Structure formats: C-alpha cells, structure tokens
Amino acid sequence: MYDIRPAAQDDLDAVLALVLRLQADDAHHIGYLGETLGDISAELAEFEPDWASCTVVATDDSGGVRGALSVEVDTDARRAYLHGPFVDVPVNHPAGSRIWDQTADALYAAAEPLLDGTSDRELLGHTGHRRLAAFAERHRFAAARPCGIHVLDGDGLRGLLLREASCPRTGPAREMRVLPTDRAVHEAVAVLHDRCFPRTHLPGRRLVDGSREHTVVVAMDGDRVLGYASGKAEPGEFYLDFVAVEPDVRGQGVGAALVTELVWKLAEKSGARPQVAAAILAGNRSSQRLFDRLGFRLHLELVAYRARPAA
Numbered sequence: 001m002y003d004i005r006p007a008a009q010d011d012l013d014a015v016l017a018l019v020l021r022l023q024a025d026d027a028h029h030i031g032y033l034g035e036t037l038g039d040i041s042a043e044l045a046e047f048e049p050d051w052a053s054c055t056v057v058a059t060d061d062s063g064g065v066r067g068a069l070s071v072e073v074d075t076d077a078r079r080a081y082l083h084g085p086f087v088d089v090p091v092n093h094p095a096g097s098r099i100w101d102q103t104a105d106a107l108y109a110a111a112e113p114l115l116d117g118t119s120d121r122e123l124l125g126h127t128g129h130r131r132l133a134a135f136a137e138r139h140r141f142a143a144a145r146p147c148g149i150h151v152l153d154g155d156g157l158r159g160l161l162l163r164e165a166s167c168p169r170t171g172p173a174r175e176m177r178v179l180p181t182d183r184a185v186h187e188a189v190a191v192l193h194d195r196c197f198p199r200t201h202l203p204g205r206r207l208v209d210g211s212r213e214h215t216v217v218v219a220m221d222g223d224r225v226l227g228y229a230s231g232k233a234e235p236g237e238f239y240l241d242f243v244a245v246e247p248d249v250r251g252q253g254v255g256a257a258l259v260t261e262l263v264w265k266l267a268e269k270s271g272a273r274p275q276v277a278a279a280i281l282a283g284n285r286s287s288q289r290l291f292d293r294l295g296f297r298l299h300l301e302l303v304a305y306r307a308r309p310a311a
Contacts, residue, residue, distance in 0.1 A: 002066050002103050004110045007055035014065035015057065016040060022086050027131070031124035031149075031302040032072075032083050034236060042235040043083075047072055056110040058087065058103050069107040071114040079201060080118040082111075085135065097131065104135050122201070123305040133303075141305035146282045149299045151237075153275035156295035160260055160276075161267070172221050172249050176261045179208055179216040188225035189218055196244040207242070215269060217262045219245075219254050229258035233270035238263060240278040243287065255290045 007015070016037060022028035023035050033040050044051040047070065058067030069084035085104035089096040115121065125132040127146050136143065152160065177185065190204030207216065207230060219226040227245035231238055240262060245254045263276055278296060280287045 001099075001106070002058035002060055004056060004058050004103075004106045006110075007052045007057045007068070009050075009052050011055075011057055011065055012044070012051065015055070015068045016044075018065055018068060018088055019086055022088065026126045026128035026300070028086065029126035029129060029300070030084060030086065030132075031126070031304075032081060034234070036236055039234065039236045044070070054114060056107050056114075058107060067103045067107055069104075069111050071111050073114070073118060074201070075117075076206070077120065077201065078118050079120040079122065080115050082108075082121060082123050085132075087131075100131050101135070101138075104131070105138070108135075108139065119308055121307045121309065124302055125305075127301045127303050132305075136305035136307075139307065141307040144304040144306065146301050146303045147279045148282070148301050149277055149279055150291050150296035151275050151277045151299045152291075152294065152296045157263075157274075157276060160263060160294060163260060172226060172252055172254065174222065175220040176257070177218045177220055178265055179218065181218070184223070185218060185220070185225060189216065189228045192225065192228065192244050192246065193242065197242060200242075202241075214241075215262065215265050217258055217265055219258050227254050227258055229255075229262040231262050231266055233266050233273065236274065238266045238270075238273050238276045240276060243278075243290070250286060255287075256294060259290070259294060 019033060019040050020037055023030065023033060023040070033043050047054045051070065054072060055068060055070040057065050060066050067085060067087040069082060069086070072081045072083060073079070074081070085107045087100045087103045089099045093099065121141070123132065123136055123141055133143070179186065179189070186208040190208050193204035193207055207214065213232045214230045215232065216228055216230040218228045225246075226249050227243070229240060229243040231240040240259065243255055243258060245258070267273070277299070278291055280291060
C-alpha cells in the first residue's frame with residue numbers, strides 16, 4: 001500500500017510525468033485532462049488557489065509519486081470534478097488490480113476535505129477504463145451516456161477554414177452574432193440551451209452571462225435565434241462544447257455554418273490551433289451527421305459518472 005499525503009509544489013514534475021504516461025493508455029485515461037505535456041500542465045495551472053492545494057498524492061517507500069487525485073470545484077454550481085484517480089502499478093503485477101483499487105479509494109478518502117460544500121461530484125474517463133468504472137460503482141457514482149470525442153485536423157481543418165473564406169452562407173441564417181449582444185438574444189439562447197442540454201454542467205444563464213472562457217456564436221434570421229454554438233481555445237486545440245439548432249431549421253446548413261463561424265472566431269481571438277475537438281453524446285444522430293459531414297473523426301470515447309452525496 002502506498003502512503004497518501006497532500007501534494008507539494010515540488011511534486012509537480014513527478015505528477016506531470018505520471019499523468020502523461022497514463023493518459024496515453026485507454027485503460028487509465030481521464031477525460032478532463034489533455035494528452036500532451038503542454039495541455040496537462042495548462043489544465044493543472046488553472047486550479048485555484050493552486051494545483052498543490054487541490055491535490056493528494058500516493059508515494060512508494062522511496063518517496064516516488066505513484067498516484068494522484070486532483071479536485072476542481074465550481075463553487076457557483078457546488079460541483080466537484082475529480083481529475084483522477086491516477087494510479088501507477090507495476091506491469092503484470094499479480095496484485096495490480098488490488099493495488100489500484102486500494103490506492104484509488106485511499107486517495108478519494110484523503111481528498112474528502114477538498115469536497116466540503118459540494119453537492120455534486122463528477123468523474124470522467126475512457127470507456128475502456130474498467131477500474132474507474134468499478135471505482136465509480138463502489139462509491140455510488142451513476143454512469144451517464146458515453147460520448148465520443150471527434151476531432152478535425154490537417155487538411156480537414158484547412159478545408160473548413162477555406163470554406164468560410166470562399167463560400168457565401170446559404171440557408172435560413174441571415175446573420176451571425178457573437179455574444180454579448182442584446183438581452184432578447186441572450187434569453188433565447190439560454191432557453192434553447194436548457195431545452196437541448198437540460199442536465200449539463202453549464203446552465204443557459206451562465207453560458208450567456210459573459211463567461212470569460214466561452215465564445216458563443218448565434219445564427220439569426222431577423223430577430224429570431226435559429227441556433228448557437230459555443231467553444232473555447234485550449235492550449236492544443238479548439239474545443240466545441242455545445243451546438244444547438246431549432247428543430248424546424250435543422251438539416252438546412254445552420255449547424256455547419258455555426259461550427260465554421262465559431263472556429264473562425266476562436267482562431268481570430270486566440271490564434272491558430274492544430275485541431276478542433278467536439279463531444280457528441282451516444283445516440284445523438286443529428287450531431288453525428290453534422291460533424292461527419294464536416295470531416296470530423298472519432299478519436300476516443302468517454303463516460304461520465306456522477307454522485308450527489310448531499311442528496
């Protein structure tokens with residue numbers, strides 16, 4: 001059994017190396033963090049007040065870091081996101097599963113003070129991370145529908161950008177706006193968002209209130225909102241997290257125009273990125289068709305687990 005203790009700033013390099021190695025394996029992959037050293041470093045740097053204050057680690061007899069769990073808290077929503085547990089076990093160790101389970105449970109117990117005041121806890125991992133699924137079941141996290149992470153890069157991404165540069169918009173959308181704009185548009189986007197994504201981590205009101213990290217593009221026909229797309233610039237990619245179109249204008253090019261416009265606005269605001277990524281819930285055929293037509297390909301499949309201890 002490894003020793004469990006709060007992290008110190010001096011542990012950062014060892015934790016980065018551990019996470020980078022485990023993220024490359026579907027059986028250990030956690031969805032909130034990236035897959036490159038730059039992406040992982042940038043994510044951990046955003047923790048408040050700092051990464052070490054939000055993390056517990058597991059160490060072996062020589063002091064080497066063999067596990068880590070970080071907790072990121074959204075105080076407004078009282079929701080905690082568990083980045084991990086990450087546990088490194090010797091390859092082909094006969095007790096590898098038991099070591100992983102015991103270490104993960106001990107990390108979670110040690111992180112409990114970081115979870116004070118939260119009523120909603122979430123894990124996110126690869127569908128192939130069976131140890132995380134068992135951990136979630138032990139701690140009464142319920143599994144949501146899996147989602148696929150689809151990416152567009154290389155010639156496909158260049159083609160998307162050239163499409164906007166060379167082709168006029170078609171279909172019912174007459175105007176594209178970027179929030180913030182007038183109150184009526186904000187209200188319509190918030191209502192559409194909550195209708196299309198009723199149980200998401202980001203409610204409509206917070207999406208349209210000037211979120212510092214999201215860019216929101218809205219398709220308009222006169223005074224009517226036809227749809228919107230939102231996303232943000234990460235260190236290694238643009239991430240598109242929500243796209244919604246009113247049912248009566250679906251299939252008319254509004255979604256494709258929104259995605260294209262959003263990628264352009266993100267590039268204009270934050271500079272170029274090598275790829276664009278989007279999450280699509282399993283069974284969402286309309287979104288699947290949209291991103292397939294734009295050239296996106298499936299990169300990995302993730303599943304979220306949620307628990308509400310206060311309930």
